[in-house]
Amino acid sequence: MSIVISNFLQTDATGKIHDLVSIPSYINDRINELEFALEREKNILGDLKSEVIEVIRGTSAFGSVLLNDLITKSECRIVELENEIVIQYDKLRKQKFQIDKFREIYKQIDFDRSTVYTSSSFDVQKATAHQLVERLYLGRGYKYRIEWKFGGYTQGEPDIEPD
DSSP: OHHHHHHHHTSOTTTHHHHHTSOOHHHHHHHHHHHHHHHHHHHHHHHHHHHHHHHHHTOOSSOHHHHHHHHHHHHHHHHHHHHHHHHHHHHHHHHHHHHHHHHHHHHHSOSSHHHHHHHSOHHHHHHHHHHHEEEEEEOSTTOEEEEESSTTOEEEOTTOOOO
């Protein structure tokens, strides 16, 4: 583990490290999908509510009970989508926080970061690893997978799962 972190800290600040701490695009894509679905559902709800007048006049293909159920389901779907959007924005905020935290740690380490890390005491190495690593999975034959705390970056074998 110490070697992996040491090698990681040797990366150039303007090169590879910029790619590692970027926010995964899937979060932004998911937010855009949810906002599009929310807008579509609001349009559907508006159409259903305008159909109420036609039900009262007796010219609608919908019955009052069916229309009420459709409006209720549409309103519930809007609430679900809004809640999911809040969750995704919270994930995005956490990712940005982790990235800022990592960049702060990265700036605090000297130019020759790996030498500083390997020459540090075990407690300092452990604290650094705790700030950088989310999960560590160990497999057979020296296989490993590290999930870093920032940017959703994973290093190592992708097929290793916890027992």
